[in-house]
Amino acid sequence: MKPKKLKELKSLTIKNVRGIKELELEFKLTPNIPIFFVASNGAGKTSIATAFSSLIRKKSIKLTHTKKKSDYYEENPDNSPKIVLEDNDKNTYIADDKTNTISKSFGIYVLTQGIKIKGTYATAGGYRTIPPIKLVSNINECQNYDTVKSEIYKNIEDLNTTWCGIEKEEKDNTLYAYLPNPDKISNGERDVLIFYAKLLEAEQELTKKQNILIIDEIFDYLDEANIIAAQYFLTKMLEKYKKDKKLQLFLIILTHLSPDSFKSYMFPTRTIVYLNQQKHGDTYGINKLLRDRGKCDKKIKDLIDKYYLHYYPDNPLAVEKNQLDKYLKTLLKIDIVNRDDFYNMAKTELRKYLDDTKYNYNVAFVCCGLRIELEEKIYMSLKSEDQKEYLDKHKTKEKFDFARKKNIDVPDAYYLLGIIYNEALHLDDQCEKLIPIGDKLANKVIKNIISKCV
Numbered sequence: 115m116k117p118k119k120l121k122e123l124k125s126l127t128i129k130n131v132r133g134i135k136e137l138e139l140e141f142k143l144t145p146n147i148p149i150f151f152v153a154s155n156g157a158g159k160t161s162i163a164t165a166f167s168s169l170i171r172k173k174s175i176k177l178t179h180t181k182k183k184s185d186y187y188e189e190n191p192d193n194s195p196k197i198v199l200e201d202n203d204k205n206t207y208i209a210d211d212k213t214n215t216i217s218k219s220f221g222i223y224v225l226t227q228g229i230k231i232k233g234t235y236a237t238a239g240g241y242r243t244i245p246p247i248k249l250v251s252n253i254n255e256c257q258n259y260d261t262v263k264s265e266i267y268k269n270i271e272d273l274n275t276t277w278c279g280i281e282k283e284e285k286d287n288t289l290y291a292y293l294p295n296p297d298k299i300s301n302g303e304r305d306v307l308i309f310y311a312k313l314l315e316a317e318q319e320l321t322k323k324q325n326i327l328i329i330d331e332i333f334d335y336l337d338e339a340n341i342i343a344a345q346y347f348l349t350k351m352l353e354k355y356k357k358d359k360k361l362q363l364f365l366i367i368l369t370h371l372s373p374d375s376f377k378s379y380m381f382p383t384r385t386i387v388y389l390n391q392q393k394h395g396d397t398y399g400i401n402k403l404l405r406d407r408g409k410c411d412k413k414i415k416d417l418i419d420k421y422y423l424h425y426y427p428d429n430p431l432a433v434e435k436n437q438l439d440k441y442l443k444t445l446l447k448i449d450i451v452n453r454d455d456f457y458n459m460a461k462t463e464l465r466k467y468l469d470d471t472k473y474n475y476n477v478a479f480v481c482c483g484l485r486i487e488l489e490e491k492i493y494m495s496l497k498s499e500d501q502k503e504y505l506d507k508h509k510t511k512e513k514f515d516f517a518r519k520k521n522i523d524v525p526d527a528y529y530l531l532g533i534i535y536n537e538a539l540h541l542d543d544q545c546e547k548l549i550p551i552g553d554k555l556a557n558k559v560i561k562n563i564i565s566k567c568v
Contacts, residue, residue, distance in 0.1 A: 128161070492524055
């Protein structure tokens, strides 16, 4: 008899919560395996956390709406919120202002950056204090309490790298820990201790057959040592749910830092989803060109770099054009094989990006157009006797450095944007770099910087 397949979540839709008008995500979320939702700041991560927080122990979505704060989209309660989850068995779970079948089917716990970083401080005798941390609720109902308490105490002492002691107290059927006041403990030390305590609290809350744990930007503000420590306790928690055949835990980690960029992420299995789910199709062949040009003859590669991927005022010579055409026709759509047509397409896509709000642009071509335009601007600023030497420089940074030596004002932003266009113009085999690059392009601040530069 085949083992029963674990239920997977495959899509999430959120409407009218905080900064989200409508967000539709498709993914494969397997029980007990973390999934990372990656997006730049302001792209909706905290809105997702808020959406799920509004469901906890509620019969319908309950968003905050006061004079000081509103969690409705555009702070307008007439914008009715809605959350929809779908699993791989085609079951749909819905929450809106009238119903909440999500909480009926899932235990939910949201661990937010705001809880751990800001805390809620009171003043006592002139000193700030951190409120007591709840380690175990309902002691009388906790199985093997003495063993559990002993393990918690040991973990707390291991995590406590301060010279201050951490007091523990059993009160009103609850086990509490009292951290030193914030003036005697670093933010990092406090953060990882509170994170561990919140995981304990989540474990006590998430006791349904299916459970969702959302962690909002906790890892983004820890140093590498504490990231490893936090992950250790998180993996221990996942192991408990794996061993318990009756429970499933769906773990969603919200972050603005791609896990692929940090060696400190130790989860052996994980899934990464970018909230900017722009399609990165290759209708022009540009992705293939950027990916494969390093595999061709070096002379052809150098000609592609010179005439297509950097600014160059003249078209290829006849002999060079014949060599290029023969190769480029195997990669590019025929109507952009010509160098001028390629430039025009790159600049068109750059303009579409600057004018568009729905991601209807080609990320690779936007980056090509950006580099070409920046290099052209500096070229046009140079004296004619310096232009040839500028063009002979192989890298954009070298061109800009040369121009600065010639007393040309090259804005620092031109260098800064190289982080984006250089990545796109050196693609990996699967072109997966385009996903985080597209996420960066979608950032409003970056878009504003680009618009000022071109």
